Amino acid sequence: ELKVEQNPLFLSMQEGKNYTIYCNYSTTSDRLYWYRQDPGKSLESLFVLLSNGAVKQEGRLMASLDTKARLSTLHITAAVHDLSATYFCAVDNFNKFYFGSGTKLNVKP
Amino acid sequence: DTAVSQTPKYLVTQMGNDKSIKCEQNLGHDTMYWYKQDSKKFLKIMFSYNNKELIINETVPNRFSPKSPDKAHLNLHINSLELGDSAVYFCASSQPARPSYNEQFFGPGTRLTVL
Numbered sequence: 001e002l003k004v005e006q007n008p009l010f011l012s013m014q015e016g017k018n019y020t021i022y023c024n025y026s027t028t029s030d031r032l033y034w035y036r037q038d039p040g041k042s043l044e045s046l047f048v049l050l051s052n053g054a055v056k057q058e059g060r061l062m063a064s065l066d067t068k069a070r071l072s073t074l075h076i077t078a079a080v081h082d083l084s085a086t087y088f089c090a091v092d093n094f095n096k097f098y099f100g101s102g103t104k105l106n107v108k109p
Numbered sequence: 110d111t112a113v114s115q116t117p118k119y120l121v122t123q124m125g126n127d128k129s130i131k132c133e134q135n136l137g138h139d140t141m142y143w144y145k146q147d148s149k150k151f152l153k154i155m156f157s158y159n160n161k162e163l164i165i166n167e168t169v170p171n172r173f174s175p176k177s178p179d180k181a182h183l184n185l186h187i188n189s190l191e192l193g194d195s196a197v198y199f200c201a202s203s204q205p206a207r208p209s210y211n212e213q214f215f216g217p218g219t220r221l222t223v224l
């Protein structure tokens with residue numbers, strides 16, 4: 001079965017700092033997705049990465065995909081408290097989605 | 110509003126009961142899903158339907174039976190509820206083709222508590 005591993009699982013950081021969340025997956029896939037989940041809420045789509053070398057940016061978040069290394073990263077620049085949430089990566093394997101365990105991000109003011 | 114909606118939002122019931130969760134999407138998507146999120150926030154796919162046809166059926170107890178009366182609706186019926194069924198159940202929809210490329214849109218979730 002395809003495995004998706006995220007690290008770290010928990011991340012506590014100060015406002016203004018930069019950090020990267022890593023997402024490794026165990027089989028070939030050209031599609032990778034990042035989602036955000038606030039406590040008690042649903043999942044919100046952040047990025048869709050469709051090919052090797054894809055990079056997308058929205059505000060302080062930037063996601064990239066290296067399909068050869070089976071690795072995606074979510075980079076946070078100058079974190080602010082509003083980014084506190086749980087972030088999931090997911091891989092599409094023939095319309096079957098496998099999610100990572102999530103990275104719970106806490107940005108301290 | 111264009112969205113994925115689920116009812117009910119909360120469901121508290123006794124072991125052994127039967128319950129249903131309804132899901133509707135008005136995004137015009139062909140594919141709908143059910144996911145289970147456990148207490149550790151782990152998300153696992155349960156079922157997927159494409160245009161009313163079952164395409165993914167994970168190793169889920171057969172007490173769980175999905176039904177898709179049309180491509181905009183996907184319901185989940187659960188028989189003989191057990192304590193371990195307590196979780197948040199999310200419905201989602203997606204469109205495999207461009208421009209969405211299977212980006213999933215999630216419903217608000219149904220928090221099921223089995224006592």
